[in-house]
Amino acid sequence: MSQPGEHEPSEPVPPGSGTGGRPPGSPPDPSWPDPSWPAPSWPGPSGPAAQQRWAGAGFEITDNVAFLDVPGAPPVTKGDAGMWLLLAAVGFLAGQVVGLVAVYVVALGLGMAGQIQQLGLRAVPPEWYVVSSLVGLWTGFFGAPWLASRVRGTKRFVADLGLRFKWIDLLGILIGVAGQYLVALLYLPFQKHLHNFNGPTNKLTGGSHGLGFAVIAVLTIVGAPFFEELFFRGLLLKGLARLLTPRVPGRSLLRGAGVVGAVVVDGLLFGLAHGELEQLAGLALFGVILAVVSYRTNRLGMNMVSHASFNAIAVYAVFSARGGVIH
Numbered sequence: 058m059s060q061p062g063e064h065e066p067s068e069p070v071p072p073g074s075g076t077g078g079r080p081p082g083s084p085p086d087p088s089w090p091d092p093s094w095p096a097p098s099w100p101g102p103s104g105p106a107a108q109q110r111w112a113g114a115g116f117e118i119t120d121n122v123a124f125l126d127v128p129g130a131p132p133v134t135k136g137d138a139g140m141w142l143l144l145a146a147v148g149f150l151a152g153q154v155v156g157l158v159a160v161y162v163v164a165l166g167l168g169m170a171g172q173i174q175q176l177g178l179r180a181v182p183p184e185w186y187v188v189s190s191l192v193g194l195w196t197g198f199f200g201a202p203w204l205a206s207r208v209r210g211t212k213r214f215v216a217d218l219g220l221r222f223k224w225i226d227l228l229g230i231l232i233g234v235a236g237q238y239l240v241a242l243l244y245l246p247f248q249k250h251l252h253n254f255n256g257p258t259n260k261l262t263g264g265s266h267g268l269g270f271a272v273i274a275v276l277t278i279v280g281a282p283f284f285e286e287l288f289f290r291g292l293l294l295k296g297l298a299r300l301l302t303p304r305v306p307g308r309s310l311l312r313g314a315g316v317v318g319a320v321v322v323d324g325l326l327f328g329l330a331h332g333e334l335e336q337l338a339g340l341a342l343f344g345v346i347l348a349v350v351s352y353r354t355n356r357l358g359m360n361m362v363s364h365a366s367f368n369a370i371a372v373y374a375v376f377s378a379r380g381g382v383i384h
Contacts, residue, residue, distance in 0.1 A: 118216050120223065123316075124295060124355050126306050131210040131217050132299045140209045141296035144201045148288065149330065152197020159193035160186055184269040191276055198288035205292055218291035219351070222358035229350070229359040233366025236346055240339035274372045282364035285327075289344065290351040290360050294323045298352070320348040343367065 116129030124130040132138040163185050164170045202218050210217040302315035327344030328337045351360050 116211070116216075118221070120221070120355055121353065122355055123352060124219070125298060125302060125312070125316075127355075128306075129211070131206070132296055135300055135304065137209040138296045138299035141205045141292055142300065144205045144208075145288065145293045145296065148197040148201025148204075148292075150197070151200065152194040154193075155196045156190045156193025159189040163189045184273060187273060188276065191280065195280065195284040198284040202287050202292040205296075218287060219295075219356040220287065220291065221356040222361075223356075226354075226356075226358035226362050229362030229364075230366045232346065232350065232359070232363040233368075234370065236343045236363065236367050237370045239346075240343060243339055243342060270376075274376075277372055278365050278369045281368060282361045286347065286351075286357050286360045286364055289323060289327050289330075290347055291357055293326065294319060294348050294351060297322055316352065320345055320352065323348040 116127055119127055132141050160173060161170060164173050167185070203214055206212060206214045206217040215221065297319035298316055301318050302312045303309060324341045324343075324345030324347075327347075328339075328341030331337075331340055333340070347360050347363060350363060351357060354360075
């Protein structure tokens with residue numbers, strides 16, 4: 058308890074919040090924090106209230122700088138990171154449930170509710186089944202990052218998740234093309250042992266024709282890159298990187314190992330999430346590439362372009378009856 062005339066320590070406050078947080082007797086200053094005032098320890102305090110203070114003060118949105126080196130960039134603490142990862146798990150499961158509900162609702166409207174299990178086991182499900190499943194899954198992929206930004210972020214969704222684009226992100230077209238060739242080289246020694254490598258591709262597009270094929274192609278080239286990158290690289294990778302790296306910013310051996318671990322785990326989870334054993338290695342490899350791109354650019358623009366071009370090649374391969382990998 059402070060005596061009269063003394064000041065208890067207080068948390069930093071953003072501009073326009075009075076003199077709280079500045080040294081006693083300092084003149085009013087529209088800038089915050091005051092240059093003469095030592096910067097608060099970073100990462101800052103955790104919790105919604107603390108994050109709201111960061112939101113009011115703002116953190117600098119910096120490209121090509123790892124978010125770990127940007128003060129105030131969420132998730133700020135390991136506790137925040139753990140919550141982001143928990144929300145990612147819940148979002149993934151919720152997407153699966155919403156997908157099943159969406160399929161059932163559509164099937165009910167078409168009078169096919171009793172055939173849902175058989176439709177799911179088909180090598181080539183109907184177009185409405187594929188579309189309903191994807192839209193339901195993406196509900197969870199979008200909802201989890203949005204909720205993470207609200208409860209353990211600055212509530213600035215675009216900034217928190219790195220949802221930004223620049224013209225240089227068009228280089229992602231080359232990354233996507235190179236990724237397809239790299240995956241092809243990875244599987245080249247094993248092609249004769251893979252009996253149903255294009256099965257997932259045919260399951261997604263094999264039963265589509267005309268307008269139906271066009272709709273699924275758009276969802277694959279535009280929808281999948283947006284929602285999957287938002288979830289796997291915007292939410293999951295950032296949570297993993299913060300959780301596995303030292304609290305103190307700056308380059309170190311421990312931080313390097315933590316970042317590598319986060320990138321590898323993110324890629325593996327990306328591959329596993331598709332539930333295709335034969336394609337796991339290729340999907341995980343491309344997921345690692347996308348994680349590196351996201352970490353280096355500190356945004357999702359180049360990732361989404363890379364992912365879109367990768368999927369576009371697969372769609373073209375199906376269109377040309379040559380097969381390919383779609384995810």
